[in-house]
Amino acid sequence: MVTNKELAELIFPEIKETIEDLEKRYPERDLPNGAEVTRFAPSPTGFLHTGSLFTSLICHKVAKDTNGVFYVRLEDTDTKREIQGSGEQLLQQLHLFNIDPDEGYLGNSEKGNYGPYVQSKRADIYKVVIKYLLEQGLAYPCFCSQEELEDIRKEQEKKKDNPGYYGEYAKCRYLTNEQRKEKILNGEPFVIRFKSSGDHTNKVAVTDLVHGDFEIAQNDLDIVIYKSDGLPTYHFAHVCDDHFMRTTTVIRGEEWIASLPIHVELFAALGWKAPKYAHLPVIMKIGENGNKRKLSKRLDNEAAVSYFLKDGYPSEALVMYLMTIANSNFEEWIFEHHFENMDEFKFSFDKMSLEGALFDMGKVNFFSKEILGKKNKYEIRDMAKAYSQEFNPELYSLICRDEDFFMDIMNIEREKENPRKDYEKFGDLYDRIGFFYNDIYDNLSSNGLSFNEKFNNQVIKEVLTDVRDNLSLEQDEQSWFNNMKEIGEKHGFAPNGKTFKQNPDAYKGTVGDVAEMIRITLSTRKNSPNLYYVMQILKKEECNRRINSVISNL
């Protein structure tokens, strides 16, 4: 007769610790009332996903709002899918969004008393718990091969039974300990399954912070808790880790709701108090077939946080946008607070929508413009430098040529009550401001300029010559504009649209046309910021150089 204890000892002879030892090693946290311990638990399988940013943002926010603890745990139990270095990468990217863990995995190191915070380094902890389960007869080794499992599934399909390893289908459940011992001694590979006592025709009441209370069928599957590679499965690791790390609120994606009964049963079997759960809606997108589907890293570039970073979106813009999805009252709040100090907003789970929102790039752009519009020239310079240094070397070298010049350009109509909001991301900058720089201008203009075809070259030459000789920059904007009108009138251009409309035959065009000629000449583009400021920045000498060059090429 082989007892459960002997079997457990046979499987894990090296494990001497007990659950009590672990309870002592990881005591309850001493935290103020209402403080929540949350965690972000990514798998190191690639770059940060926008949905993960959303989850981590909320985890972080809940901990901050309650003076609790936010920690990061690396879930690297799937060694096949692991991508080297992506754990560090994830942390760096979170940092760019001002999400820094109080505790846990930090990339190259870790901090806190509840570690290790990398699951592959916690193998012994899981084994202690599994050994206990084995001793209690709540778990058993399973020797079924992939093929056998496949056969079971086929049989179930034929009989229209629910799929899975349970009840009569759970063959290894009925092995005697003697048989188990023999197989193990024979070196047969095995996994360890949890012995479920649930019944799927019964329901468990579960409560979720965002979905409220609902009922769901009990788990009756003997799920694998220990894989043949010696690592635990997600379900088991979640229960052990969140217990011993003393997580108070588990915040994760909605896709986990279905496995909640498993987690509830596991917690109960171990006699542990389950944490609170919040299952977040998933960010969606309309797919090719017209239906909603989860944002996909493969299909949607906005699914990767790196996309926004590369394009030079301010990180606040994405965070602000994500907050509007997180809490329906956030938008109103942030408008009242003039797009500032969003950390002061109090997050609440019941202001969260149950349905996955469609990712709205337009709204990200909107927030981005607002945020950039609020920055002063120094902040803009710093942000642009930080961005371009990493992602946009051309722009970086441009800024570094002369930072004051760069700030002058970026400061056009910025220091007024309603500043321009024409930049939504730093990635656009090079194309937009390149013409201010003489060498880039020469390059652009060498391809020829496209003036309005209404006017022949002679007229354009005459106007430009007059502008060169008589348009002074040593005056305020209004006088300058009047000056330009006078020049226009000399050449047959109406001073404004109304005058022109009253007598269209009397004029060649309007001041607008004159301005356009100057604009195209100076910037090579049909639109630019306020011409007056463009000319101020270029200075008279450079304006004239450009005008002369255009005249001689016409």
Added chain:
RNA sequence: GGCCUAUUGGAGAAGCGGCUUAACUCAUAUCCCUCUCAAGGAUACAUUCAUCGGUUCGAAUCCGAUAUAGGUCACCA
């Protein structure tokens, strides 16, 4: 297929039995301002809350059925 969840304009959503003529924001369109662009200002944009039935003096709000969509059923997380 079983189970779970959801369903208010192009998008995010508020409203949760009469104070709604369905708030607010983004997007879009038109107009004004104007040297272009941006900004700013003004206006328009769901006769109706997936559908059908029921309860009620009264329903987007409560109940039921149907439809549609999403999730989940791994030694992946």
